Structure formats: structure tokens, C-alpha cells
Amino acid sequence: MNAGRRHLTWNARVGWTAVWLCLIFAFFFYATPIVWLLLAAFRDEPMLFSSGPFSLGSIEMFRATLHNLTTYNDFQIGRWALNSAIYTIGGVSLSLVAVLPAGFVLATYEFTFRKAILVLTLVAMITPNTVVALPIFLQMQAFGLNNSYLGMIIATAFFPFGVYLAYIYYATSLPGGLIDSALIDGASRFQVFTRVALPLSKPLIALVAFFSFLANWSNYFLAFVLLTKDELYSLPIGLAVLVSSSGALGNDVASDIPINKPEAIVAALLVIAPVLLLFLISQKYVRSGTLSGAEKG
Amino acid sequence: MLSPYLALLLFFGMAPVLYALGLSFMDTIDWVFWGFTNYQFVLQDFRLIESITNVFQYVAIWLTMMLVGIGALSLMLDALPDRSATVLRTSFFLPGAITSSAIVILWLFLLDPAVSPYGSLFEALGWENRQQVVSHMGYPMVFSLMAYLAYSGGWIVVIGGALKGISTEVIEASRVDGANQFQIAIRIKLPMVWRSLALMAILSFANGIQMFVEPQLMALAGRQYSRPDWSVNQLAFQYAFNLGDFGASAAMSTMLLAAAIFISLCVVFGTRFYKMD
Amino acid sequence: MKLRSLMITAATAVLAAGVAKAEPVKLTVWSDTARIEPFKAFDAAHDNIELEIVTVAPPDQTAKLQLAMRSGDDVPDAIFMAELQQIAQLSTRRSNYLMDISDKIDQSVVDSFLPNALSPCQSGDGRLLCLRNDLAHFIAWYNKPKFDELGLSVPTTWEEFEEIGKLAAENGLIVGSGTQPTPVLNMLIAGGCEPGFLVEGSDDTIRVDFTSEGCIAAAAMVDRMRENGSLSPHGPFEPSFVTDVQEGKLLMFNGPTWFGEHVMRPLYKMDAGILAASESLKWKGQAQPQAWSWGGGVFGGYRDTEHPDEVVELIRWMTTDTGLQGRATTMPAHAESSSVWRDRVANDPWYAQNDVYDKMETSAQYGHPSYGGYRFDIMAAFSKIDGASNASIVDKLPDYAAEIENSAKVAGYKIAN
Numbered sequence: 001m002n003a004g005r006r007h008l009t010w011n012a013r014v015g016w017t018a019v020w021l022c023l024i025f026a027f028f029f030y031a032t033p034i035v036w037l038l039l040a041a042f043r044d045e046p047m048l049f050s051s052g053p054f055s056l057g058s059i060e061m062f063r064a065t066l067h068n069l070t071t072y073n074d075f076q077i078g079r080w081a082l083n084s085a086i087y088t089i090g091g092v093s094l095s096l097v098a099v100l101p102a103g104f105v106l107a108t109y110e111f112t113f114r115k116a117i118l119v120l121t122l123v124a125m126i127t128p129n130t131v132v133a134l135p136i137f138l139q140m141q142a143f144g145l146n147n148s149y150l151g152m153i154i155a156t157a158f159f160p161f162g163v164y165l166a167y168i169y170y171a172t173s174l175p176g177g178l179i180d181s182a183l184i185d186g187a188s189r190f191q192v193f194t195r196v197a198l199p200l201s202k203p204l205i206a207l208v209a210f211f212s213f214l215a216n217w218s219n220y221f222l223a224f225v226l227l228t229k230d231e232l233y234s235l236p237i238g239l240a241v242l243v244s245s246s247g248a249l250g251n252d253v254a255s256d257i258p259i260n261k262p263e264a265i266v267a268a269l270l271v272i273a274p275v276l277l278l279f280l281i282s283q284k285y286v287r288s289g290t291l292s293g294a295e296k297g
Numbered sequence: 298m299l300s301p302y303l304a305l306l307l308f309f310g311m312a313p314v315l316y317a318l319g320l321s322f323m324d325t326i327d328w329v330f331w332g333f334t335n336y337q338f339v340l341q342d343f344r345l346i347e348s349i350t351n352v353f354q355y356v357a358i359w360l361t362m363m364l365v366g367i368g369a370l371s372l373m374l375d376a377l378p379d380r381s382a383t384v385l386r387t388s389f390f391l392p393g394a395i396t397s398s399a400i401v402i403l404w405l406f407l408l409d410p411a412v413s414p415y416g417s418l419f420e421a422l423g424w425e426n427r428q429q430v431v432s433h434m435g436y437p438m439v440f441s442l443m444a445y446l447a448y449s450g451g452w453i454v455v456i457g458g459a460l461k462g463i464s465t466e467v468i469e470a471s472r473v474d475g476a477n478q479f480q481i482a483i484r485i486k487l488p489m490v491w492r493s494l495a496l497m498a499i500l501s502f503a504n505g506i507q508m509f510v511e512p513q514l515m516a517l518a519g520r521q522y523s524r525p526d527w528s529v530n531q532l533a534f535q536y537a538f539n540l541g542d543f544g545a546s547a548a549m550s551t552m553l554l555a556a557a558i559f560i561s562l563c564v565v566f567g568t569r570f571y572k573m574d
Numbered sequence: 575m576k577l578r579s580l581m582i583t584a585a586t587a588v589l590a591a592g593v594a595k596a597e598p599v600k601l602t603v604w605s606d607t608a609r610i611e612p613f614k615a616f617d618a619a620h621d622n623i624e625l626e627i628v629t630v631a632p633p634d635q636t637a638k639l640q641l642a643m644r645s646g647d648d649v650p651d652a653i654f655m656a657e658l659q660q661i662a663q664l665s666t667r668r669s670n671y672l673m674d675i676s677d678k679i680d681q682s683v684v685d686s687f688l689p690n691a692l693s694p695c696q697s698g699d700g701r702l703l704c705l706r707n708d709l710a711h712f713i714a715w716y717n718k719p720k721f722d723e724l725g726l727s728v729p730t731t732w733e734e735f736e737e738i739g740k741l742a743a744e745n746g747l748i749v750g751s752g753t754q755p756t757p758v759l760n761m762l763i764a765g766g767c768e769p770g771f772l773v774e775g776s777d778d779t780i781r782v783d784f785t786s787e788g789c790i791a792a793a794a795m796v797d798r799m800r801e802n803g804s805l806s807p808h809g810p811f812e813p814s815f816v817t818d819v820q821e822g823k824l825l826m827f828n829g830p831t832w833f834g835e836h837v838m839r840p841l842y843k844m845d846a847g848i849l850a851a852s853e854s855l856k857w858k859g860q861a862q863p864q865a866w867s868w869g870g871g872v873f874g875g876y877r878d879t880e881h882p883d884e885v886v887e888l889i890r891w892m893t894t895d896t897g898l899q900g901r902a903t904t905m906p907a908h909a910e911s912s913s914v915w916r917d918r919v920a921n922d923p924w925y926a927q928n929d930v931y932d933k934m935e936t937s938a939q940y941g942h943p944s945y946g947g948y949r950f951d952i953m954a955a956f957s958k959i960d961g962a963s964n965a966s967i968v969d970k971l972p973d974y975a976a977e978i979e980n981s982a983k984v985a986g987y988k989i990a991n
Contacts, residue, residue, distance in 0.1 A: 012477060012478070015477075015478070015479055019373050019376070022369065022370075022373060023373055023374075023377075026366075026370055026385075027385060027388055027389075029446075030388050030391070030392055030446070030450065031391075032414045032415065033395070033403055033407065033414075033446065034392060034395075035414070036406070036407075036414045037395070037399065037403065045840065045841060046816070046820070046841060048406070048412070048813075049412065049813045049816040049817065049841070050816060050817045050820050051412075052412070053406070053412050053413055053414040054414065097301060098302040098305055099302065101299065101301075101302070102298070102299050102301075102302035102303075104298070105299050106299075115571050117299070117303070119562065119565070120306060120311060121306065121310070122499070122558075122561055122565065123314070123554075123558055124306060124310030124314075125500060125503075126500065126503035126504065126507070126554070126557045126558065126561060127310070127313070127314055127554055128507040128509065128530055128533070128553065129509075130509070130530055130533045130534050130546060131313065131314060131317045131533075131547065131551065132309075132313035132314070132317065133641065134317070134537070134543055134641060134644060135312065135314075135316035135317060136309065136313050137641045137644070137645065138316075138645055139308065139313070147648075154305075155309060158305040158306070158309040158310065160306070161500075164496055165455065168459070168493055168496065169458075169459075171492065172459070172462060172489070172490075172492060189298065193298065203458060207454070207455070207458050210454075211451065211455075214393075214394065218394070218396060220397060224634065225641065228628055228642070228648050229628060230627070230628055230629050233629075235396075236397070236398075239396060239398050240397065240398050240631045241607065241629045241630060242607060243398040244398070244517070244631040244633055255608040255836070255903060256903045257607055257608060259607070260840075261402050264398050264399055264402055265399055267396075267398070267399070268396050268398065268402075271395075271396045271399075272391065272394045272395060272396075275391075275394040276391065276394070279387060279390060279391075279394075279454075280383075280387065283386070283387070283454075286454075286457070286458050286461060325668075343980040343984070344984075409812060409814070411812075411813040411817065412813045426807060426808055427808075427812055427814075428808075431961075516954075519809055519812070520754075520755050520756060520953050520957055521753055521754065521755070521957050521960070521961070522957065522961075523951070523954045523957050524954065524957070524961075525951050525954050526954070534637075537637075537640060538637035538640050539637075539663055539949065539950070539985075540663070540666070540668060540669070540949060540985060540986070541643075541663075541666065541669030542668050543644070
């Protein structure tokens with residue numbers, strides 16, 4: 001593409017300029033909040049209120065904030081992070097096992113309840129939490145699964161969005177010819193999945209795993225419904241507890257605990273850090289796995 | 298091969314919805330069947346019309362932002378060299394990873410001209426304080442922006458992934474035919490990722506009419522901005538979790554869900570979404 | 575398996591050996607973060623009771639309890655309620671959590687609280703549903719050096735307050751925030767507006783009245799003071815307001831008892847020797863002030879707990895133990911503890927005068943007897959109407975009334991005529 005740029009027509013030049021202007025505008029729109037958060041982490045509470053949006057605080061202020069955060073209830077936040085990691089790793093692994101074959105089958109084989117399953121999956125995706133909070137709580141209670149790692153992992157393994165991602169991927173990107181020839185060679189469906197589809201699924205796995213990770217890592221609702229023990233809390237629920245009852249948000253909560261807005265901001269950045277890391281890793285796979293030349297036709 | 302997923306779908310997808318449907322016809326304290334009483338109760342709520350209007354204004358703005366913004370940005374990113382695309386895509390995505398407790402603080406400051414990073418923009422518009430910013434933009438716009446910032450980045454990644462899935466041969470072929478970048482984007486790429494775009498539209502619409510999080514978060518930003526009955530889903534939440542009336546809540550939310558399902562299925566079957574090619 | 579049976583054997587042995595000693599009763603309590611330490615102190619002080627403390631975000635508590643009560647398991651034996659609406663929300667037919675402790679708490683204990691402290695805990699039909707942790711009634715905070723500089727005397731009536739506001743406006747100063755809900759709500763109620771007080775003897779009939787002469791006069795005063803700028807258009811926690819205060823523009827502020835320790839000092843970063851306090855303001859025609867409150871938590875117990883005696887002991891101890899409450903975060907509701915707590919503010923040179931606590935204590939008797947929470951969010955009703963238009967408060971009074979009446983009906987209240 002770079003080679004071609006030298007011969008750009010006037011029209012194309014205007015076009016590219018417009019594209020870059022749009023992108024730069026979008027960049028500022030999206031990046032501003034993050035930059036603000038990063039800078040805000042280095043300021044203390046009064047400074048947040050009274051100095052300009054991009055003014056610089058100091059390392060000492062950041063250190064004091066971090067100290068307040070880590071010493072809260074004997075570094076309880078560390079325990080929450082560990083719990084979150086356990087729930088997330090478990091949930092992501094289990095959801096991949098459930099989602100990938102399901103998406104594959106739904107995209108490549110015609111069978112009686114295919115459409116019904118797709119519709120129900122869609123319904124599950126658009127069901128508001130308000131509807132399912134009580135039923136899920138009672139169901140899990142009946143199986144003795146609330147307040148347990150296993151319960152959280154099983155509940156978060158249900159990832160209908162992943163099924164759609166997989167369904168769309170296999171329906172659009174998987175050459176039908178490959179499957180047919182494998183079937184003619186006498187391979188079973190499961191073998192077709194593991195030998196033909198899976199090797200071509202790197203970008204999909206990266207995408208599903210990442211979104212499943214994101215959903216689990218930031219899941220508030222299920223943790224809210226299923227957990228009533230401090231030592232089992234995940235990061236989002238723990239932070240909400242910490243922040244909402246310490247006057248970090250409302251100011252009308254009187255408390256001597258040194259958790260305020262800077263602490264909430266630094267906590268948020270700690271939560272974002274692993275997301276950023278995994279995002280960059282998964283992007284690598286999404287790009288590298290292009291199905292060049294495998295399109296049917 | 299389907300069974301692990303089907304088990305989960307049954308347990309976490311269908312059973313809860315059916316249970317809630319049942320609840321909506323019950324008095325949940327004495328456990329007696331009382332027909333449509335719950336439905337009557339919620340339909341008479343004086344806030345219902347207003348919250349429906351609110352939600353539709355919100356959905357109109359939000360859906361437009363999502364479709365135009367995500368469509369355009371994804372196509373633009375796809376035409377860029379990989380490295381710059383990754384930098385931009387990462388920056389687009391990150392705001393969506395901010396946890397809810399921090400989002401409140403973020404918007405508390407973003408919307409206040411005195412300390413907002415967008416402060417000069419507000420000043421240029423003549424908006425002097427937070428209340429003016431909120432009232433000039435209007436709640437539908439404020440909530441749309443909050444939701445857009447949170448969700449658009451993820452979809453840009455999804456659509457970007459779908460665009461990457463298009464074989465290079467198809468694109469090369471059309472380039473040879475003399476199509477320019479813009480034509481390729483609109484005529485070749487866009488039609489090939491329609492499924493992802495349609496899914497985005499369906500989910501955005503369905504989740505839009507059930508919007509709940511944004512006004513709840515806004516309330517945490519200060520009593521002045523507290524609107525606990527702004528959206529329909531908030532009403533459903535209030536019935537159950539403030540008043541303990543799970544039956545009324547179920548009635549309201551099953552109606553909401555039914556509306557979402559109806560619209561989604563119209564789109565799905567109208568576009569032959571499930572057709573196998 | 576082997577290990578497990580071994581452990582069971584060991585446990586039985588321990589149990590058998592310990593028969594003489596009574597097994598401690600286990601109670602589960604839900605707490606906000608600030609109450610973790612007090613609960614731990616209770617645990618340490620009671621050999622016969624062992625606490626499991628669960629930290630719950632205050633806005634989530636009612637919702638979480640609704641779920642727990644549906645299944646009957648994992649319902650906490652006692653809770654701390656940081657939001658007073660929870661008292662009303664958790665004592666209805668549909669969510670009947672709170673224990674009636676009227677017969678379980680001695681009259682002497684009830685009498686040991688400061689006047690009006692327990693009014694949020696008393697249901698309209700005379701049940702006692704909780705005990706109060708801290709008081710948060712409005713008093714008049716003022717900037718002592720500025721008052722001296724301008725040669726002003728501290729106001730005792732709202733009429734004088736308005737005069738001082740005029741002077742403040744002329745000098746580029748402010749005397750508070752003119753925003754709904756809380757700062758303005760206090761002024762309206764002090765004047766006699768009735769935004770839904772429970773009718774005596776009933777638990778579900780409320781009276782809404784914004785038409786009394788005093789109420790309209792109060793609203794008109796707020797309008798005039800917003801107009802001349804002496805009441806800031808910014809909320810007390812908005813950056814613009816904070817900046818104004820940090821620049822020394824705050825002459826006076828009618829705020830709750832915790833405002834000095836928890837807002838003026840940490841957020842407004844007010845210098846030492848500035849802040850002083852005076853009693854709640856009254857209208858000239860009134861015999862005494864009617865001070866609304868802003869906050870003040872309570873402890874309540876579960877009506878179906880297996881250990882009612884221990885739960886009652888917990889509630890009593892948490893609110894009245896002088897050793898604990900004497901070093902509390904905010905002004906204790908318990909009289910004796912409160913006078914111990916006095917040292918926290920009385921001997922602090924940060925305040926301009928050492929009578930701040932005394933003003934808080936005398937003002938406690940002016941606390942509004944109808945202060946408490948409702949099943950619906952009364953503050954949100956005010957915010958909603960206020961955000962809807964720029965009309966004056968006087969013009970909005972009927973809208974407040976209509977919004978509150980409608981919300982109350984949905985929440986199952988009847989409206990008294």
C-alpha cells in the first residue's frame with residue numbers, strides 16, 4: 001500500500017486526509033478518559049477537585065494512595081484479585097470447551113433444532129439480569145453452589161455471545177469444501193472439528209477467550225448474586241464494597257478509612273492492566289490467523 | 298458436541314426465564330396464582346410512559362452512534378497499516394475495561410467544566426457547570442455517550458476480527474478491477490461482515506431498551522443526578538429489590554424481554570441471519 | 575476420605591471435652607467498611623458470641639437481602655443500615671426482615687439516647703425496629719475569622735441568615751448551596767414543608783403538604799438567595815463549589831454534624847482556626863428550630879434469627895458501648911458515649927472555638943421528630959423535579975408534592991388528606 005501512495009490521485013488524498021482526521025478525533029475521544037485516569041492516579045483528593053484536568057500531582061501522592069489501598073483490611077484487595085483470577089481462568093477455559101464445538105456444529109450442520117438453539121441463545125443474550133437474578137440464586141442454592149468457586153466458574157462458563165462469535169466465524173470463514181472432503185474421507189464430525197476446524201480457529205479462539213476473559217474479569221452481577229462471603233469476593237464486587245461505603249463516591253458517607261477517589265482510580269487502573277495485556281496478546285493472534293486463500297470458490 | 302453448551306443454556310438461559318415468567322403470574326409472598334394482577338399493577342405505574350419515552354430517545358441516539366461510529370471506525374482501521382491500527386484499536390478499546398466504580402468518578406469529572414478534560418469544549422459552548430452540561434446534553438445523550446464509550450471498543454475489535462477474516466484474494470481481485478479503497482470498503486468489505494454488524498445492531502437494540510446501568514451509575518455521582526426510575530428496567534429492579542415484589546418485577550421484565558425478542562427475531566429472520574451458505 | 579474421618583473424630587473429641595464450656599453462638603452480620611472494626615470489637619468483647627462479618631456495599635444491601643430472604647438461607651442475623659430507607663424497605667409485608675425490639679430493649683436503654691435520636695427507628699404504629707448509631711442533624715457551620723472581619727454576629731434565625739446572605743453576596747461570598755436535594759430540603763422542612771411524614775399511629779399513611787405559609791416562605795427565601803448568588807448553584811461536592819471554598823469564599827454553611835470532620839477538613843482543606851459551629855436555625859415565629867438530618871446509620875436484627883437474645887445484645891452493645899462509641903467516626907446517638915466522643919472535636923485546635931460539640935448536642939433536641947427513611951427514594955423525587963426545569967422553587971412546590979404522592983402510592987403508601 002505504501003508503494004501505491006506516491007501515485008495517489010487528488011481525490012484519494014482528500015479521502016485519506018478525511019480518514020486520518022476522523023481517526024485522530026476518535027483517538028482523542030477515546031484516549032482522553034484513560035489519560036485523565038492515569039494522571040489522576042498521581043493526585044490526591046483535594047487536588048482532583050481544584051486543579052486543572054491534566055495537572056500533575058506527585059509520586060508521593062501516588063504512593064500514599066497505593067499504600068492506603070494495599071493496607072485496607074490486611075491487603076484484602078490481594079485476596080480479591082486472586083479470587084478474580086481463579087474465577088476468570090476457570091470460566092474462560094470452561095466456556096471455550098462449551099462454545100467452540102457448539103458454534104461449529106451450529107454453523108456447519110443442518111439439524112432439527114438448529115434454529116431453535118440459535119434463537120434461544122439469542123434470547124439468553126438479551127435477557128436482562130433483573131429477570132434471572134432470583135431464579136439463578138435459587139437454582140444455585142438448591143445445588144449448594146453459591147458461595148463456592150465451582151459455582152461461580154460454572155455460571156460464568158455460560159457465554160452465549162461466544163457461541164455467536166464462533167457461529168459467525170465458522171459460517172463465514174470456514175471453507176465448506178474442506179468439511180465435505182473430510183467427511184467423504186470418512187472422518188466423524190468430531191474429527192472434522194478437531195482436525196480441520198480447530199487448527200483454523202486461532203483468531204476465533206483468541207477473540208472468544210478474550211471476550212470471555214473480559215466478561216468474567218469485570219463480572220459484577222453473578223458475583224453479587226452468588227457471593228455472600230468476604231473471602232470469596234471478586235475484584236469488581238470487592239471494589240464496589242470498598243468504594244461505595246468509604247465515601248469515595250458520594251462524599252456523604254462519613255468514614256475514617258482512607259479510601260477516597262484517588263484510591264478508587266488507582267484500583268481501576270490495577271483492574272485494567274491485565275485486560276490491556278491480554279488484549280494485546282489476543283490481537284496478535286487475531287491478526288496472524290487470517291485464512292488466506294482458504295476461501296471457498 | 299453440543300451437549301456441554303446445551304446443558305448450560307438450559308440451566309442458565311432457559312430455566313431462569315421460564316421461572317420468571319411463572320413468577321409474573323404469582324403473588325410471591327403467599328404463593329397464590331393471581332393471573333394478570335402483576336401486569337395490571339406495573340402498567341398503571343405513573344412513571345411507565347415517561348420511562349418508555351426516555352428509553353426510546355436513548356436507543357435512537359445510541360444505536361445511531363454505534364452503527365455509524367463502529368462501522369466507520371472498523372473500516373478505517375482495516376485500511377491502515379497493522380501497527381497504527383493496533384495502537385488506535387487499543388486506545389478505542391481501553392475505556393470499556395474501566396470498572397464501574399471508577400466509571401462513576403470518571404464521569405463525575407468528565408461532565409464538570411471546571412475539571413473536565415473536555416472543559417474547553419464546554420466553555421466554547423457556554424456551559425458553565427455540571428448541571429448545565431447535563432441539562433443541555435440531556436440525559437439520553439449523556440447515557441448514550443457513557444454506553445458508547447464503554448461498549449463500542451469491544452465491537453470495533455469484533456468487527457475488526459471479522460474484516461480480517463475476509464480473504465485477501467477477494468480484495469486483490471477487486472483492486473485489479475480498478476476499485477479504490479473507499480469502494481472496496483463499502484462494496485466488498487461491508488457486505489462480507491454483515492452478520493457481525495447485524496448481531497451488533499440486534500444486541501445493541503435489545504440491550505438498549507433494557508438499559509439500566511448508566512442511570513444507576515449516574516446516581517452514584519451525586520444525589521442531584523439520581524434518576525432511579527429513568528428507564529423501564531430500573532422500574533423492574535425497584536419492584537423486586539426495593540419493594541420485595543418479585544412478581545411485579547417479573548411481569549415488567551418479561552414484557553420488556555418479549556419486546557426485545559420480537560424485534561430481534563424480526564431482524565434475524567428478515568435478514569436470513571441463520572441461513573447456511 | 576481418611577483425613578476427613580480423622581478430622582471428624584478429632585472434632586467430636588474436642589466437642590466432648592468442651593461440653594462444660596458452652597459453644598459460642600455464631601451470628602452473621604452484614605456491615606459497611608466503616609463498621610468492620612466496631613463489629614470486631616464486639617466479637618472480642620464477647621466470649622459467648624462469634625461473628626461472621628460480611629462486607630456489603632450499602633446501596634446493594636436491600637437487594638441482597640431480598641434474595642437471601644427468598645431462600646431463607648444465608649440471611650444475616652443483624653445488619654448495619656447506612657441508608658435509613660432500608661428501615662422502611664425491610665419492614666413491609668413483602669420484605670419483612672427487621673425484628674421488633676420494643677419488648678426486648680429496656681426503657682432505660684431507650685432513654686439513654688440523645689433526644690429524637692431513635693425517631694427513625696420508630697415505626698408509625700409504635701414498634702422499635704432498630705437502634706441508632708450516629709446523629710447527623712443540621713447545624714450552622716460558619717467561618718469565624720470572616721464573621722469577625724465583617725463585624726457580623728452569628729444568626730439564630732433564617733431571617734437573619736438571609737440578611738447575612740445579602741451581605742455575603744455583596745462581598746462575593748456564599749452561605750451554602752442552593753441545590754436539591756439535601757441542602758435545600760433542610761431549609762424547606764425547617765420552614766414547615768411536609769414531604770411525606772408518617773401519620774401518627776399508622777405505618778403506611780403519609781402526609782404530603784407543601785402549601786403551608788411557612789413552607790412557601792422558606793421556598794421563597796431559597797429562591798431569593800439563589801437569585802442573589804448567596805446560595806451557590808453548585809452542589810457541595812462539585813469541583814466548582816470545592817474550589818470556591820478553598821479560595822475562602824464560604825462564609826456559612828447549614829450542614830450536618832459530620833460536615834466539619836469529614837468534608838470541611840479533608841475535602842475543603844480548610845485551615846485551622848476557621849471553622850466554628852452554632853445551633854440549628856429557626857424561623858422567627860417558631861418556638862424552636864426544626865432540624866432535618868443528613869445520614870446517621872442504625873443497627874437492626876433479623877426477626878427470624880435463631881438467636882434473638884444475642885442479636886439484641888449485639889444491637890444494644892454496638893450503639894451504646896461507651897468504650898466503642900466514645901471513639902466513633904461520627905457523633906454517637908447514645909448520650910453518654912456522645913459526651914465521651916466530645917473530646918474528638920472539643921480539644922481539637924483545628925476548630926476556631928471549642929464549643930462545637932456543645933452546639934451539636936444542644937441542637938440534637940431540635941432534630942425533626944419525623945426524620946427517617948421511606949420505602950421510596952424521596953431525595954430522588956426532589957432531584958427529578960428540580961432537574962426538569964429552571965422554574966423557581968416556589969413554583970415547583972406542587973410538582974414536588976405530586977411526584978412524592980405518586981411515588982408513595984407505587985410503594986404501597988396511602989396519602990392522608
